[in-house]
Amino acid sequence: xxxxxxxxxxxxxxxxxxxxxxxxxxxxxKLNEELVLSKILVRxxxxxxxxxxxxxxxxxxDDIFKExxxxxxEAMGGLDxxxxxxxxxxxxxxxxxxxxxxxxxxxxxxxLKLARENGVTIHxxxxxxxxxxxxxxxxxxxxxxxxxxxxxxxxxxxxFILSKMNHDKMSYENALKLAQKLGFAESNPxxxxxxxxxxxxxxxxxxxxxxxxxxxxxxxxKGIDGIDSDDFRYAKLKKCSIKLLGISRAFxxxxxxxxxxxxxxxxxxxxxxxxxxxxxxxxxxxxxxVMFMGKGAGMFxxxxxxxxxxxDVIEHKSEEPVIFGKERARxxxxxxxxxxxxxxxxxxxxxxIIESLSMNFKKCYILSNDFSExxxxxxxxxxxxxxxxxxxxxEKVKDEKYAGSxxxxxxxxxx
Amino acid sequence: xxxxxxxxxxxxxxxxxxxxxxxxxxxxxKLNEELVLSKILVRxxxxxxxxxxxxxxxxxxDDIFKExxxxxxEAMGGLDxxxxxxxxxxxxxxxxxxxxxxxxxxxxxxxLKLARENGVTIHxxxxxxxxxxxxxxxxxxxxxxxxxxxxxxxxxxxxFILSKMNHDKMSYENALKLAQKLGFAESNPxxxxxxxxxxxxxxxxxxxxxxxxxxxxxxxxKGIDGIDSDDFRYAKLKKCSIKLLGISRAFxxxxxxxxxxxxxxxxxxxxxxxxxxxxxxxxxxxxxxVMFMGKGAGMFxxxxxxxxxxxDVIEHKSEEPVIFGKERARxxxxxxxxxxxxxxxxxxxxxxIIESLSMNFKKCYILSNDFSExxxxxxxxxxxxxxxxxxxxxEKVKDEKYAGSxxxxxxxxxx
Numbered sequence: 001x002x003x004x005x006x007x008x009x010x011x012x013x014x015x016x017x018x019x020x021x022x023x024x025x026x027x028x029x030k031l032n033e034e035l036v037l038s039k040i041l042v043r044x045x046x047x048x049x050x051x052x053x054x055x056x057x058x059x060x061x062d063d064i065f066k067e068x069x070x071x072x073x074e075a076m077g078g079l080d081x082x083x084x085x086x087x088x089x090x091x092x093x094x095x096x097x098x099x100x101x102x103x104x105x106x107x108x109x110x111x112l113k114l115a116r117e118n119g120v121t122i123h124x125x126x127x128x129x130x131x132x133x134x135x136x137x138x139x140x141x142x143x144x145x146x147x148x149x150x151x152x153x154x155x156x157x158x159x160f161i162l163s164k165m166n167h168d169k170m171s172y173e174n175a176l177k178l179a180q181k182l183g184f185a186e187s188n189p190x191x192x193x194x195x196x197x198x199x200x201x202x203x204x205x206x207x208x209x210x211x212x213x214x215x216x217x218x219x220x221x222k223g224i225d226g227i228d229s230d231d232f233r234y235a236k237l238k239k240c241s242i243k244l245l246g247i248s249r250a251f252x253x254x255x256x257x258x259x260x261x262x263x264x265x266x267x268x269x270x271x272x273x274x275x276x277x278x279x280x281x282x283x284x285x286x287x288x289x290v291m292f293m294g295k296g297a298g299m300f301x302x303x304x305x306x307x308x309x310x311x312d313v314i315e316h317k318s319e320e321p322v323i324f325g326k327e328r329a330r331x332x333x334x335x336x337x338x339x340x341x342x343x344x345x346x347x348x349x350x351x352x353i354i355e356s357l358s359m360n361f362k363k364c365y366i367l368s369n370d371f372s373e374x375x376x377x378x379x380x381x382x383x384x385x386x387x388x389x390x391x392x393x394x395e396k397v398k399d400e401k402y403a404g405s406x407x408x409x410x411x412x413x414x415x
Numbered sequence: 416x417x418x419x420x421x422x423x424x425x426x427x428x429x430x431x432x433x434x435x436x437x438x439x440x441x442x443x444x445k446l447n448e449e450l451v452l453s454k455i456l457v458r459x460x461x462x463x464x465x466x467x468x469x470x471x472x473x474x475x476x477d478d479i480f481k482e483x484x485x486x487x488x489e490a491m492g493g494l495d496x497x498x499x500x501x502x503x504x505x506x507x508x509x510x511x512x513x514x515x516x517x518x519x520x521x522x523x524x525x526x527l528k529l530a531r532e533n534g535v536t537i538h539x540x541x542x543x544x545x546x547x548x549x550x551x552x553x554x555x556x557x558x559x560x561x562x563x564x565x566x567x568x569x570x571x572x573x574x575f576i577l578s579k580m581n582h583d584k585m586s587y588e589n590a591l592k593l594a595q596k597l598g599f600a601e602s603n604p605x606x607x608x609x610x611x612x613x614x615x616x617x618x619x620x621x622x623x624x625x626x627x628x629x630x631x632x633x634x635x636x637k638g639i640d641g642i643d644s645d646d647f648r649y650a651k652l653k654k655c656s657i658k659l660l661g662i663s664r665a666f667x668x669x670x671x672x673x674x675x676x677x678x679x680x681x682x683x684x685x686x687x688x689x690x691x692x693x694x695x696x697x698x699x700x701x702x703x704x705v706m707f708m709g710k711g712a713g714m715f716x717x718x719x720x721x722x723x724x725x726x727d728v729i730e731h732k733s734e735e736p737v738i739f740g741k742e743r744a745r746x747x748x749x750x751x752x753x754x755x756x757x758x759x760x761x762x763x764x765x766x767x768i769i770e771s772l773s774m775n776f777k778k779c780y781i782l783s784n785d786f787s788e789x790x791x792x793x794x795x796x797x798x799x800x801x802x803x804x805x806x807x808x809x810e811k812v813k814d815e816k817y818a819g820s821x822x823x824x825x826x827x828x829x830x
Contacts, residue, residue: 144434291707307701
């Protein structure tokens, strides 16, 4: 008998309980072991009075450790008290499985180390890309590769909002409201729409891919809350859509990593990831481009990944799933490649701005007044050698009294 | 020291040799083991006189087994003599890694059994989808799921040809010639364009996914050699492209499995897999749709998958990678779902055919003469309850003296 205790019994926890039940005998023939959910920690036991697992519930963390337990599934989310409970579990030599990207992004290195010291493992496949097989394939199947770059849609809420803005011509506000109504966005959507959630996931992914610790706080983050329907209209001119991309790239001395809205070709692989789906494009030196796509959140997709981790613990008990490198990466958030950028510059003097754009960028496509529909704005696509050059230009223009706010969006229309 | 011997030193073998060299010390820190390529079997040693690995070459299979060897990589392809050599290796308790889909599709069950009896493993991640992590993610990450269906582009050559026909308006013949010129197609392209290669891969994939042996000879196969530029023109009317899809679906009593050209939406996930890329859409009951995409062939992509298997053998020596179920599946090749079909019926009497189409199908969209550009052909999209009903109709019409050849293509334009 393999005893699994669970911390938390919300959406994800319920999915895990169901999958454990469905797969109770999955390993019996091979390992002669039966999976049993032995105990579940909840905040308020009375809220679950009618639940079929009521007899397993407890409000007391000590109960979790009292009985024989082999694996602890952490499905509470957040840092407090998850962090303390997970540490305690590892110190008691229990294998831990978690979907908690906040926890791993913040304490991954420490917890993996603690697990190793205690001869157990901590698995977190579900923390990035939900149900999509991702960390294990990168870590094991692509082990012969140097991973060169990652381009990813890691937040289903943001992607849902952007999809609705693009295809249903919804405003940002209405798309967000719809996402909240359908349960894709929380009442406080900040972590999703401002890109912090994607940054945490990108940090975990990049840490594994490049074998250097990419701290999520070092990642440059720009959310989607500044994107409006005009941006989509302009993107369409270049057959592009707008996606919140987590991008990282390994260099010898540093790692580039950022989360920001990017214009991508509508019929590209990432441009076709719609609604609440996630998509992760990984570039290896041997394999080339490999793409993983699926649901990045939700009850059963997340439970599917957690169950994969349970199987992993059962079948390879002594092993580490992944290692977080000791070395903390130097992270650079400024795009270093020569690229196209979309720009909108508010101004009371269009002529001056147009003049300065064409003087500063060799290649520069300025939309006519008819297109921009706003006589106090210049809309342009420019080619810049890198982001620093562009930022220098923006700083310079901002100083002019005829210029107002300036928006820039990277355009990746060749891939 | 971990000694790896290799059978075959063509494109794939050279890639593997290079990756072993690049990753020589990959496991040294952890396992204190160094990877060494100890011996390579070639057909004609003199052809490799200038090769840096010349001293490792032999033409004699006995030499492979004479020295201490832990892992044997089979990179010869074909069945003869691979089959005998792999059996011999397993009987001598050597782990085997192969990219050989012919071998696994034909003898997978027997070889896996033989490996188990000898306490070793046979890995074959590279046999399906080339470098794309696929068999392991399905088998391990999605273990908590019942896999319901697979829709896949498994042959890069056929996909390359179809992409060129669609986007560059090439004829089938010219696209095939280009594929041969670029090295994507062999001088005898039959296995690729007729769908046999995809059928073998689909059989391996389905066998693992449904835990029932899907024999590749039981899979209904239709190639792309009957597709012409008019088909693409008509597909465009429905915003579709044409892809050679390997489709399978698990039912309680049987498995549906077929390889055939299918019209899919151009901006769908599979519709966007272009050129020599492969894409595999797996539907699990918990995870929903998950997609894997990447290069399905080539030197380094294939070597990447083989190296992942090498790492697997090194890190989990005692385990079976996958199991082929004992039970041989009852395979049905006729599409059972209500679907749209594209039809072209040669005829000397358009009126009669149009009449019979509209009498036999409740929903039926017949292209006007202007569109079809051929007064001796009726082109239509019909909705049929299933493929059997459609086939019955086709049989009936074929008996009429005014009807000639009839072509049908499944249309999946809703996904």
